[in-house]
Amino acid sequence: MLAKWFYEAKHTVVLTGAGMSTESGLADFRSALDGMWNEYDPLLFASRDAMTYERELFVRFYKNRIEKLQSAMPHEGYYYLSEWEKSGHISSILTQNIDGFHKKAGSKNVAEMHGTLCEVYCDDCGEAFENAHFLNDDNICDCGGFKRPGVVLFGEPLPMSAIHLAKQETRKADLFIVLGSSLSVSPANLFPVEAKRHGARVIIVNDEETKYDTMADLVINRKIKDVLTELAEEKG
Numbered sequence: 001m002l003a004k005w006f007y008e009a010k011h012t013v014v015l016t017g018a019g020m021s022t023e024s025g026l027a028d029f030r031s032a033l034d035g036m037w038n039e040y041d042p043l044l045f046a047s048r049d050a051m052t053y054e055r056e057l058f059v060r061f062y063k064n065r066i067e068k069l070q071s072a073m074p075h076e077g078y079y080y081l082s083e084w085e086k087s088g089h090i091s092s093i094l095t096q097n098i099d100g101f102h103k104k105a106g107s108k109n110v111a112e113m114h115g116t117l118c119e120v121y122c123d124d125c126g127e128a129f130e131n132a133h134f135l136n137d138d139n140i141c142d143c144g145g146f147k148r149p150g151v152v153l154f155g156e157p158l159p160m161s162a163i164h165l166a167k168q169e170t171r172k173a174d175l176f177i178v179l180g181s182s183l184s185v186s187p188a189n190l191f192p193v194e195a196k197r198h199g200a201r202v203i204i205v206n207d208e209e210t211k212y213d214t215m216a217d218l219v220i221n222r223k224i225k226d227v228l229t230e231l232a233e234e235k236g
């Protein structure tokens, strides 16, 4: 059913979450067993308050995440998605992930709704820097501002350009596929609902159930890499 709907769709939008990168060795946030938030309180580490009042903890937390990211690579599922963009089977990818893997694997039309860990920028003047500055504790800008990771922290607004692209794409979708998200965080979790409202079919591929399963047209509780590999073979 996934292959039939996927290969006949005219405008497919894919929404990815942390479950897209666990098979690249990066922990997700809410998996029952080893989700990151089981170990760290997001509001204590991944928030604007943490950056302001717990600077030491904040820096240690994000240095660790950047280092983990630098030793990980997009798995083959990412490359299927970028191939399908080239062949016209995928129009855009809306991602909650900050690992930059979709772009690394060649996808072009990507809305990074929660920012990216692949660069840092000055919180005051906005100048962008390589991650090395943050990793080497060179994190005070010439203007005096703090060079912080390019991720959206809890308590911060999402990047308007990414959200605008996500809204536009969601309205045009006739197929909306969720890959590896518990759909716990808004506004990302509103896009499947919006797509459905505009007449799209919604497919959720996720290891565990989500609270949006009942409104999906198809739910596949399997590993993403296997599902994408089989989908690619169907076309072959």
Ligand code: APR
Residues within 6 Å of the ligand: 016, 017, 018, 019, 020, 022, 023, 028, 029, 030, 031, 032, 035, 042, 096, 097, 114, 179, 180, 181, 182, 183, 184, 185, 205, 206, 207, 208, 222, 223, 224, 225
């Ligand atoms: N295949 C399929 N599903 C998987 C796989 C896999 N290999 N690995 C994990 N999953 C599923 C988990 O079962 C879980 O339901 O992916 C989902 C990931 O959900 P979360 O950990 O909540 O991640 P996500 O939905 O991306 O979180 C959204 O929350 O903390 C914020 O900013 C953070 O972007 C993040 C947002």
